[in-house]
Amino acid sequence: MNLTQAFKIAIKSIAAKKARSALTMLGVIIGLAAVIILVSYAQGQNQQMRAFYESLGTNIININASSWNSEGVSDALYDYCQELDEYVLGVTPVVQMYNQTVIKYGAKTLDNYNTSWEESPQVVMGNQQFSLCNNFTLAKGRDIAYLDVKNYNQVCVLGSKMADALFNYMDPVGQTITINNIPFEVIGVYQEKDPDNMTGMDRYIVLPYSMNRVLNGRTQMDTFVAKTKDAESTTKAITLLKAFLQGLIDPNSGYYSVNTPNQIQEEGAEQDKMQQRFLGGIAAISLAVGGIGIMNIMLVTVTERTREIGIRKAIGAERKSIIAQFLIEACMICGIGGLFGIAAGYVGTLIVGKLSFQTILIPNAGVTVGAFFISVALGVAFGLYPAIKASGLQPVEALRAD
Numbered sequence: 001m002n003l004t005q006a007f008k009i010a011i012k013s014i015a016a017k018k019a020r021s022a023l024t025m026l027g028v029i030i031g032l033a034a035v036i037i038l039v040s041y042a043q044g045q046n047q048q049m050r051a052f053y054e055s056l057g058t059n060i061i062n063i064n065a066s067s068w069n070s071e072g073v074s075d076a077l078y079d080y081c082q083e084l085d086e087y088v089l090g091v092t093p094v095v096q097m098y099n100q101t102v103i104k105y106g107a108k109t110l111d112n113y114n115t116s117w118e119e120s121p122q123v124v125m126g127n128q129q130f131s132l133c134n135n136f137t138l139a140k141g142r143d144i145a146y147l148d149v150k151n152y153n154q155v156c157v158l159g160s161k162m163a164d165a166l167f168n169y170m171d172p173v174g175q176t177i178t179i180n181n182i183p184f185e186v187i188g189v190y191q192e193k194d195p196d197n198m199t200g201m202d203r204y205i206v207l208p209y210s211m212n213r214v215l216n217g218r219t220q221m222d223t224f225v226a227k228t229k230d231a232e233s234t235t236k237a238i239t240l241l242k243a244f245l246q247g248l249i250d251p252n253s254g255y256y257s258v259n260t261p262n263q264i265q266e267e268g269a270e271q272d273k274m275q276q277r278f279l280g281g282i283a284a285i286s287l288a289v290g291g292i293g294i295m296n297i298m299l300v301t302v303t304e305r306t307r308e309i310g311i312r313k314a315i316g317a318e319r320k321s322i323i324a325q326f327l328i329e330a331c332m333i334c335g336i337g338g339l340f341g342i343a344a345g346y347v348g349t350l351i352v353g354k355l356s357f358q359t360i361l362i363p364n365a366g367v368t369v370g371a372f373f374i375s376v377a378l379g380v381a382f383g384l385y386p387a388i389k390a391s392g393l394q395p396v397e398a399l400r401a402d
Contacts (some may be wrong), residue, residue, distance in 0.1 A: 036345025139190030330383025338375025
């Protein structure tokens with residue numbers, strides 16, 4: 001019996017039990033779709049994090065410091081950073097509002113608790129070097145100035161998406177918005193830096209950090225961002241900052257951290273690997289369940305076709321041809337299920353990308369091809385035992401079967 005005949009017999013066998021074949025394929029479809037969606041989700045997270053760190057720019061130092069028993073830590077740290085002008089181009093506090101924030105302009109209202117993620121405002125406070133340290137470029141108007149901070153000026157600079165959300169095609173510069181019913185004049189708009197809206201930095205509303213007292217009722221600042229001259233300056237500045245903070249903060253009553261986006265990204269990459277292993281384990285379980293279903297159905301098929309096997313062996317069919325026949329059937333079921341699983345995985349990935357990352361997420365071509373070969377390999381792995389069992393039947397006993 002040649003391969004063409006084997007395929008024809010396999011097709012007839014699958015077609016003869018349409019419902020059973022479809023249910024068998026369902027396990028493979030679910031398993032492969034799960035693999036593609038979970039892998040694509042992990043890749044989407046990686047893309048999001050890479051975009052975020054790239055948007056921050058190079059030679060950036062993130063500094064966090066706080067002490068519960070001593071006052072003036074933030075002022076001392078800020079002053080020390082400014083003294084490192086041999087290595088540092090600029091430094092800014094970064095103060096975020098995490099409580100409910102309501103932004104209004106005319107009839108337009110944005111509430112970070114009740115607005116869609118794509119338009120949710122993020123109020124951030126900094127100084128005149130905020131855009132330098134965070135890699136923002138001004139598109140129109142002017143930036144936060146030193147006197148804005150010193151004089152408690154109620155002004156703001158909008159990220160590109162926040163400007164679009166509030167003003168559509170109007171020029172925001174010179175207009176007045178309210179933040180929690182406090183008026184702020186829009187003095188500038190930043191250029192778009194995150195087209196896919198993955199990091200949310202284009203939804204920033206940047207205020208002078210002196211507004212921290214007005215909006216949050218506090219002056220304490222725990223987070224700073226410094227921009228250094230080059231990679232060598234970054235290394236030296238980190239060493240000096242760690243030594244300064246070690247002498248300033250008692251580890252029993254406070255904490256500090258000094259790192260770069262690259263270091264954070266490396267730590268995040270390790271966590272991503274762990275997450276991928278976990279998701280891969282879940283997907284492997286799904287595939288194993290589908291494979292067990294294949295084996296079970298193929299064993300039932302062998303039992304149903306015992307007499308057919310006996311006749312073929314009685315007229316001279318070799319053992320390897322019997323094995324090949326049942327392996328082909330198992331691989332066809334898994335292969336067809338794999339194609340449907342890939343299609344389901346693509347649809348699921350598009351949905352996950354839109355819901356989780358607000359972007360179009362496409363499965364990697366390598367993952368897609370690999371998924372198909374996995375489905376075929378699944379047929380071989382879980383169809384082998386039933387095939388060997390079928391080939392081992394004795395003709396006389398097989399012909400006696402009902």
